[in-house]
Amino acid sequence: MRINTVFEAISHPVRRQILTLLKAGPMSAGELAGHFDLTKPTLSVHFNKLRDAELVAVERRGTSLIYHLNMSILEEALSGLLGKKDQTP
Amino acid sequence: MRINTVFEAISHPVRRQILTLLKAGPMSAGELAGHFDLTKPTLSVHFNKLRDAELVAVERRGTSLIYHLNMSILEEALSGLLGKKDQTP
DNA sequence: ACTCTAATTAGATGAATATCTAAATATTGA
DNA sequence: TCAATATTTAGATATTCATCTAATTAGAGT
Numbered sequence: 001m002r003i004n005t006v007f008e009a010i011s012h013p014v015r016r017q018i019l020t021l022l023k024a025g026p027m028s029a030g031e032l033a034g035h036f037d038l039t040k041p042t043l044s045v046h047f048n049k050l051r052d053a054e055l056v057a058v059e060r061r062g063t064s065l066i067y068h069l070n071m072s073i074l075e076e077a078l079s080g081l082l083g084k085k086d087q088t089p
Numbered sequence: 090m091r092i093n094t095v096f097e098a099i100s101h102p103v104r105r106q107i108l109t110l111l112k113a114g115p116m117s118a119g120e121l122a123g124h125f126d127l128t129k130p131t132l133s134v135h136f137n138k139l140r141d142a143e144l145v146a147v148e149r150r151g152t153s154l155i156y157h158l159n160m161s162i163l164e165e166a167l168s169g170l171l172g173k174k175d176q177t178p
Numbered sequence: 179a180c181t182c183t184a185a186t187t188a189g190a191t192g193a194a195t196a197t198c199t200a201a202a203t204a205t206t207g208a
Numbered sequence: 209t210c211a212a213t214a215t216t217t218a219g220a221t222a223t224t225c226a227t228c229t230a231a232t233t234a235g236a237g238t
Binding site: 011 | 097
């Protein structure tokens with residue numbers, strides 16, 4: 001886990017909102033995009049950053065890409081900062 | 090608490106390292122700066138961002154400025170993201 | 179008041195980020 | 209194979225960020 005990539009990823013409000021939406025369950029790229037006043041290409045860039053951080057996983061279903069939350073990465077990163085030992089690179 | 094300011098603040102590895110150093114106890118600006126290969130003005134900018142996020146508090150002692158960790162802000166912000174309810178602005 | 183030390187603010191610069199429009203890719207179904 | 213749908217990649221631009229050097233502020237001691 002690249003801890004720095006994770007913290008970079010969650011530094012943007014739109015990306016945190018994406019994670020929050022995915023807590024309710026997996027969702028397609030288009031459905032997620034519908035929750036924002038941003039173009040799909042812009043959202044796609046945000047998805048990529050979340051995927052690079054392994055905060056989400058993606059699965060293709062037909063023409064749609066379904067995004068899933070990977071909660072454990074989030075927990076690991078945040079508990080690292082909250083806990084005693086240093087995990088900052 | 091401006092949640093976005095908090096997540097912005099902890100997105101940079103140097104600032105996370107500062108927080109980690111302060112877990113051991115309060116420390117002066119100069120002492121903190123000694124832990125990094127960066128100039129003092131650069132560190133000063135990082136301190137300001139942590140202070141804006143209220144992640145640290147500052148107290149003057151003579152010519153020194155002593156930084157203290159404010160752990161509760163960190164806990165609030167991170168548990169907001171980990172928990173069920175959305176706190177993203 | 180002067181000087182020393184500690185730290186900050188100001189100003190400049192190069193790199194990174196977020197966003198858009200336009201074009202490309204992938205999958206499905208007629 | 210052609211067309212439609214879903215999504216991404218490419219390229220451009222404006223803004224923000226991290227960093228440096230130089231100058232400034234604040235306090236303590238002589």
